Amino acid sequence: MKYAPLFAIQACLALLSGCDVRAVASLPPPQTTSSVKTATPTSKPAAPAAPVPASKSPATQAPAPGVVPDDDRALVIRDGQESWTSASGAARSGYTIVDLGDDWTPFIFEEHRGADGQSMPNRYRRVFLGLANDTLDEDGEPLPAGEKNYLELYGIPPSLGVLRARFLEDEKQKCHEGANLAAMEAVETTGYVAPETVVPEEKRIARMRSDLENARRKAHAQTLAELAAKNPKLEPKVKLVERRAAKKLAMTEVERRLACEGMFKHGVKHVAGIYDDAMRLAVRRFQQKHMIYEPNYLRHQTMDALARAPLSNDHEALVRVLRERVVAATGVVEDGTVDSKSGPATYTGANGQTLPVRNLVEEMTQAAVEQLGLASPEAALAFFKRHSAADFRHLRAAVHLPALPEYYGPNMDLSIVIDRGEVWYDLPWDAAGVRHAQPRKRYPSFHLYVKYKEQRIPLARWQTTIGGWRAEQASDGYEYYRYKGSDVGPRVIRNVVAGPVWIAPESTPIRTLVKPKTVNGLWQRVVNYDELGPGFLSAYGLIAGYLVVPGKGGKPDWDNGIRAHGSSEYLSMSSPEGYSHGCHRLPNHLAIRLYSFILRHRPMRILGDQPANIARQFLLDNDVFEIRVPSRGYQYVLEPPLPVDVLEGEIKGTLKKPILTYVPKPGVRYPGPPPEVPNSAEGRAGGVSSGRSAGGDDEGGAP
Amino acid sequence: MLLAVLGLAAAVGLGAEDADKNPVVEEPSSKRTEDKVTITVQTVPPRKAVVKWGSKTLGVIPVPRPLVVVRPRDSGPLDLVVRAAGFLPVHTRAYTFSDSRVAIKLTPLSEKNTLFGYRQEVPPEGTASPDGGAPPPAPAPSPAPAPAPQR
Numbered sequence: 012m013k014y015a016p017l018f019a020i021q022a023c024l025a026l027l028s029g030c031d032v033r034a035v036a037s038l039p040p041p042q043t044t045s046s047v048k049t050a051t052p053t054s055k056p057a058a059p060a061a062p063v064p065a066s067k068s069p070a071t072q073a074p075a076p077g078v079v080p081d082d083d084r085a086l087v088i089r090d091g092q093e094s095w096t097s098a099s100g101a102a103r104s105g106y107t108i109v110d111l112g113d114d115w116t117p118f119i120f121e122e123h124r125g126a127d128g129q130s131m132p133n134r135y136r137r138v139f140l141g142l143a144n145d146t147l148d149e150d151g152e153p154l155p156a157g158e159k160n161y162l163e164l165y166g167i168p169p170s171l172g173v174l175r176a177r178f179l180e181d182e183k184q185k186c187h188e189g190a191n192l193a194a195m196e197a198v199e200t201t202g203y204v205a206p207e208t209v210v211p212e213e214k215r216i217a218r219m220r221s222d223l224e225n226a227r228r229k230a231h232a233q234t235l236a237e238l239a240a241k242n243p244k245l246e247p248k249v250k251l252v253e254r255r256a257a258k259k260l261a262m263t264e265v266e267r268r269l270a271c272e273g274m275f276k277h278g279v280k281h282v283a284g285i286y287d288d289a290m291r292l293a294v295r296r297f298q299q300k301h302m303i304y305e306p307n308y309l310r311h312q313t314m315d316a317l318a319r320a321p322l323s324n325d326h327e328a329l330v331r332v333l334r335e336r337v338v339a340a341t342g343v344v345e346d347g348t349v350d351s352k353s354g355p356a357t358y359t360g361a362n363g364q365t366l367p368v369r370n371l372v373e374e375m376t377q378a379a380v381e382q383l384g385l386a387s388p389e390a391a392l393a394f395f396k397r398h399s400a401a402d403f404r405h406l407r408a409a410v411h412l413p414a415l416p417e418y419y420g421p422n423m424d425l426s427i428v429i430d431r432g433e434v435w436y437d438l439p440w441d442a443a444g445v446r447h448a449q450p451r452k453r454y455p456s457f458h459l460y461v462k463y464k465e466q467r468i469p470l471a472r473w474q475t476t477i478g479g480w481r482a483e484q485a486s487d488g489y490e491y492y493r494y495k496g497s498d499v500g501p502r503v504i505r506n507v508v509a510g511p512v513w514i515a516p517e518s519t520p521i522r523t524l525v526k527p528k529t530v531n532g533l534w535q536r537v538v539n540y541d542e543l544g545p546g547f548l549s550a551y552g553l554i555a556g557y558l559v560v561p562g563k564g565g566k567p568d569w570d571n572g573i574r575a576h577g578s579s580e581y582l583s584m585s586s587p588e589g590y591s592h593g594c595h596r597l598p599n600h601l602a603i604r605l606y607s608f609i610l611r612h613r614p615m616r617i618l619g620d621q622p623a624n625i626a627r628q629f630l631l632d633n634d635v636f637e638i639r640v641p642s643r644g645y646q647y648v649l650e651p652p653l654p655v656d657v658l659e660g661e662i663k664g665t666l667k668k669p670i671l672t673y674v675p676k677p678g679v680r681y682p683g684p685p686p687e688v689p690n691s692a693e694g695r696a697g698g699v700s701s702g703r704s705a706g707g708d709d710e711g712g713a714p
Numbered sequence: 715m716l717l718a719v720l721g722l723a724a725a726v727g728l729g730a731e732d733a734d735k736n737p738v739v740e741e742p743s744s745k746r747t748e749d750k751v752t753i754t755v756q757t758v759p760p761r762k763a764v765v766k767w768g769s770k771t772l773g774v775i776p777v778p779r780p781l782v783v784v785r786p787r788d789s790g791p792l793d794l795v796v797r798a799a800g801f802l803p804v805h806t807r808a809y810t811f812s813d814s815r816v817a818i819k820l821t822p823l824s825e826k827n828t829l830f831g832y833r834q835e836v837p838p839e840g841t842a843s844p845d846g847g848a849p850p851p852a853p854a855p856s857p858a859p860a861p862a863p864q865r
Contacts, residue, residue: 134811137788152790488833521831530793531768537793537805628804628819630829635821637806641814682834 085409086111088384093397101409109333109340109379111406113144113170117339118607119509119554119645123617131619133645135510135545135553142547143170149546161299165547165579166599168332172403174325175395181321182392186271191264195318198261198309209285220252259284265309268317269293274300300324302331304581304598326388333385334376335600341412343371344459344608349469358468361417368416368468375412382410417463423612424462425653427504427575429595431455431477431497431660436669438492439480444677449664451587455497457575457595459605473601475575476583477660479590483518483673485686490520491673493688495592498573499659503652504556505568507606507615508644510545511555511576514625515638518689521631524638538636545644552577553599554606555644558655575655577602610647618646751787753808754815755794756780761820763798785810802826 079085085098085108098108120136141147142160154160163169169177223235226245232238235253239246262284274293275281281289286308295307301316301324309317316324338344347370349356355367385391398406435449457475460467477497482490515524526539541548555576559568577599583589584596597605625640673685757763760777772794775781785792792808794816801820808816821829 147790150791151788484831488831517830528793529768531770533768535768535793535795535805538807540791540807626806626817626819628821628829630802630826630831633802633826635802635804635829637804637818639807639809639816641809641811680836682836 085407086383087409088382091384096409098407098409105411106409107337107340107412109336109408109410111171111333111336111403111408113172113403114140114405115170115336115339116140116143117335117603118611119507119603119647123619125617125619131617131645133510134620134642135645138546139167140170142167143173145169145173149541149548159300161296162547163302163328163331163600164299164304164581164598166553166577166603167547168335168600169328170403171329171332171406172400174329174332175398175400175403177328178322178325178392178395181325184271184321186268187320190268190318191260192318194257194260195264195314197257198314216252216255219248223248223252261309261314262286265294265314265317266290269297272297272300272321301328304585306582320388322388322392326385326391329385329391330376330380333379333383334372335604337375337379337412338372338604339607341371341375341415342608342611343375343415344604345470346370346372346604348472356469358418358463358466361464366416368470371413371415378412379408379410383408418461418468419612421612422614425609425613426460426462426467427653427655428458428460428658429455429475429497429575429655430458430658431499434477434496434660434662435479435664436494436496436662436666437664438670438674440677449587451663453661454585455595455660457597459608471605473597474584476578476580476589476591476594476596478593480674481590481592482520482676484520485518485673486689487682487686489679489681491675491685493518493673494669494671496669497591497593497595497657498558498571499657501560502558502573502655502657503561503568504558504575504609504655505561505649505652506557507554507610507647507649508551508557508621509554509606509647511549511551511574511644512544512623512640512642513542513550514623514640514643515543515550515627516689517627517629521629524629525631525636536631536634536636538638543638543640545642547577547599548579551594552579552596552602554602556606556609556653558595558657561652575602606647609649609653613653614650616648616650618648620644621646749787750784751810751813753783753785753792753810753813754780755783755796755808756815756817757796757798758817758819761798761801763796763801763818763820766795766797767792780815783808787811796820802829 079095079097083098084095085101085106087094087096087101087106102108116136116139120133120139122133122136123131125131138147138149138151141151141154142149142162145158145160146154148154148158148160159173160167160169223238223245226242227235227238230238230241232241235249239249266281266283269275269290274296275289276292276296279289279292281287281293291307294309294313297303297317298305298307298313303312303316305312345368347355349368350370355369357365357367360366380386383394385394432453432455433451435451437447437449439449440446455475455477457473458469459471460469462468478495480492481495483493483495485491523542524539525536526541527534528537529535530537540546542550544551545553547553551574555574557570558573558575559570562568571593573593573595575595575597578584578591578596579599580589580591580596581598583591584598621643623640623643625638627638628635629638630636671688673688675681675685755765755772755775757775757777761775762777763775765772765775765781765783772783773781775796783792787810789810791810794806794808796804796806796818798820801822804818804820806816806818808814826832
């Protein structure tokens with residue numbers, strides 16, 4: 012094994028001075044008064060050594076491993092110098108060990124050990140790792156060579172190994188060179204124009220421009236702007252023509268950038284200048300790559316990212332990835348979402364002082380980014396160049412992070428409040444099938460609190476969903492609409508399931524239960540397991556908490572099928588049309604943070620994988636499809652359960668109670684009156700239907 | 715392809731040639747010594763049936779024995795199509811997380827209407843009255859006021 016001479020000398024000096032490298036004598040104690048909880052992987056394989064070319068200068072060299080045992084090694088950076096230290100010793104000294112390895116998963120997918128010491132394997136862990144490392148697809152099958160999984164929007168951040176490759180690749184490419192940034196920045200958003208209307212619309216604008224030019228010449232104006240000043244009546248037309256010209260220029264730049272980044276799907280033809288399906292798919296891929304929560308069009312954030320240099324976008328991705336790693340290492344959840352216009356929420360500390368609820372997620376992330384020397388795209392690129400891909404397999408880093416607030420502990424008095432916001436029970440269409448808007452100003456919200464010294468301190472507040480009108484398949488084989496509301500009142504979460512499986516009830520529209528897929532070289536229809544799970548597209552997302560009314564006097568809990576879960580329908584939480592089947596959705600990455608936080612700060616028991624062996628058949632055309640579910644997921648039990656209060660919200664419209672029967676779809680002929688509505692718990696939570704394709708922006712219960 | 719007979723069953727081994735497709739990410743569970751699983755495929759009622767995995771025919775179920783497929787452990791699911799003469803084709807899935815038995819219920823072509831998802835015929839125009847789109851009557855107002863928001 013070859014090591015850089017300088018680091019070998021440093022290591023020898025450390026040994027000669029009598030310091031115990033396992034006790035991290037070379038690390039100063041952190042300036043904190045309370046130790047930060049560390050996430051210590053239980054059974055990680057030994058890290059491979061990182062060979063470093065001897066010719067590099069110390070500032071750009073990777074540290075020489077070997078002094079600290081491989082399985083106890085953590086990277087530490089002091090005064091710009093990287094070195095290895097003992098992870099266990101650093102943790103004892105108050106450092107936080109952040110797992111930067113490619114074999115990292117969030118807490119919920121870690122493999123735990125039972126009381127008997129036996130490993131409790133998690134079925135989805137392998138798939139999560141494969142997706143994060145671009146080696147597997149959502150079914151856990153090998154990803155075709157060169158394919159990328161862009162799944163941050165779905166709760167699966169890329170591994171650092173994947174980001175390293177992205178940085179090194181983007182350093183070489185010239186996508187940003189010669190780009191007309193002014194053209195892109197001049198346009199905030201570009202609306203959708205249906206392909207079939209593009210040509211007529213262009214002709215209309217051309218005619219308008221021609222008319223305006225004639226008017227300009229007659230008015231002896233130098234420019235159209237001057238014409239508009241002379242004749243204010245023409246101003247709207249001038250603005251429209253100029254806006255369209257600007258959009259055309261911006262569109263050309265966007266196309267160039269998307270093509271350069273390889274976002275256009277192979278085999279899907281794009282017509283230049285037209286926002287066709289190829290363009291929409293390319294924009295969607297770009298948004299997925301850069302974790303942009305926007306519909307698949309050229310909106311504000313998307314345009315901003317398109318105007319940025321690729322390495323800047325990569326750096327933002329790195330910070331996002333580090334954020335999840337730091338959150339996992341520290342077990343924090345406060346992300347500034349409880350701040351109001353007047354500043355952060357406050358609480359009274361033990362000493363009587365008024366203290367702010369800090370944005371710990373950002374505080375910790377920024378501290379880690381600074382200490383790891385990753386504060387700029389250039390620094391991050393240098394970091395990735397210093398380290399080989401093999402370094403990232405099991406890399407851990409020791410960082411000194413701010414102290415946790417005093418209300419932290421292993422048994423926090425946590426609770427959840429879900430405010431349904433503004434609720435409509437009315438049918439969203441009339442007898443003629445004409446749809447009527449049901450606007451909402453106040454959306455449903457999900458609040459996490461901790462009780463501390465008789466105060467209820469808000470920790471996080473996120474937008475969520477409630478149920479609404481959804482299509483359901485009745486026992487006569489036809490689809491009807493049904494109001495699938497969200498229950499109100501006190502509940503608890505006792506069971507939390509990682510990689511949950513949604514057992515599709517018979518009321519699920521069959522069209523959503525089948526998808527096309529290439530199986531072993533053959534394009535065929537298969538059961539849509541994406542929606543069933545386990546997986547990031549599952550109806551229950553990557554993790555779910557089950558809301559139940561606790562049973563009394565030895566009776567079992569009453570489960571009405573309402574869950575608070577992660578979701579791939581990431582736009583449904585903020586869309587006016589975004590309704591669930593009764594469940595409370597969160598973006599997957601927030602659901603992972605939430606439940607990881609709860610599980611690590613409340614007493615809980617790990618039940619592990621829950622084998623199910625469920626099989627159900629249904630008919631589609633002349634083929635039978637069989638749903639086979641071997642497991643319900645990886646189960647944790649909160650003991651005691653977590654209190655949840657669902658507030659009724661404000662009922663809008665005419666109806667003050669929901670309709671409980673099936674309602675025929677407008678324009679559909681049925682064989683008879685609507686059948687009875689089933690009421691199983693599983694039947695309450697429906698599938699996501701549109702899934703990965705849209706992020707939920709087309710999600711809506713009404714026709 | 716390794717073809718072996720395990721006990722009384724026909725066994726199809728796909729492990730060797732697919733081993734390279736395993737993910738490169740190492741994890742503790744990959745250290746398990748038992749790196750293969752067996753999937754036992756049979757039909758109910760027992761019928762000679764062709765089992766296909768995409769374009770590849772895995773084999774024919776040699777009734778009364780099942781077809782046994784050997785796969786690398788945790789190598790991803792197999793989406794199978796099972797076809798038997800006189801019955802509707804069945805699309806099912808087998809998993810490789812652990813040894814498993816896949817018993818597939820076959821439905822005769824003539825009993826298609828017993829399956830969930832079979833759509834009743836709509837009566838001829840004019841004989842049925844169901845009218846899609848007409849909202850049902852609104853429920854009677856509750857005598858008690860709606861509960862007040864709890865905060």
